[in-house]
Amino acid sequence: MSVDILELIKTRRSIRKYKTAPVSEEEINKILEAGRWAPSADNSQPWRFIVLRSQEVRKKLADTLTWGRFLSQAPMGIAVVVNPRASNHPVEDGAAATQNMLLEAHFRHRHRSPGRNSPEDKERTRRADLHR
């Protein structure tokens, strides 16, 4: 499976409507792996990634968020937390890890079969475009 990186970067969208199908353990692990390989200040890797599988937990967390209420509607989520004392640039480090995970998730979604170009996907992309 391969892709042009710039094309991948340009086709990623911030999606706010989700399918209900569970995300496989293998897919989650690949996404986490992409996050783990992000650069960080002095290679401090100040992040922890918390996989949120429980709908109840996601609902409770979503209720506390100003942005991110959609978390309760997704089939899973990943909380990225950073230790501010572990790095000189914890926020940048966490954001770089997050961007890696978004790209990996987008890559996996596009190469998933079947349904990659299903009408549902196209409609979702269209709606996301409207909200960019």
Added chain:
Amino acid sequence: MSVDILELIKTRRSIRKYKTAPVSEEEINKILEAGRWAPSADNSQPWRFIVLRSQEVRKKLADTLTWGRFLSQAPMGIAVVVNPRASNHPVEDGAAATQNMLLEAHFRHRHRSPGRNSPEDKERTRRADLHR
């Protein structure tokens, strides 16, 4: 040109020794394009990218930095600046754009010809690995 995104993410290194050959306008523009397509809070795109071609300017800037003194030795640099009033999450936004640019630069370097697997490149990778 194509690549497995996870493989690209995992082979990126933070390089601190540079070739002297100039970076082409086309390469710089592709790298900037990768940055421009990063996600940002409310799609605010609070960043500006300043291409630092002048060795004199890079030297002066490097002298003011705690980290990043190596900027004066590179053939060019890109300063990522963010407007803290333009976004709810300016630092995260700038870091996501930076990560995109690092991946695009790494992708371009690997697919550049000739010299992709030159002895010089291998030695540089080996040294970078020692400092990870």
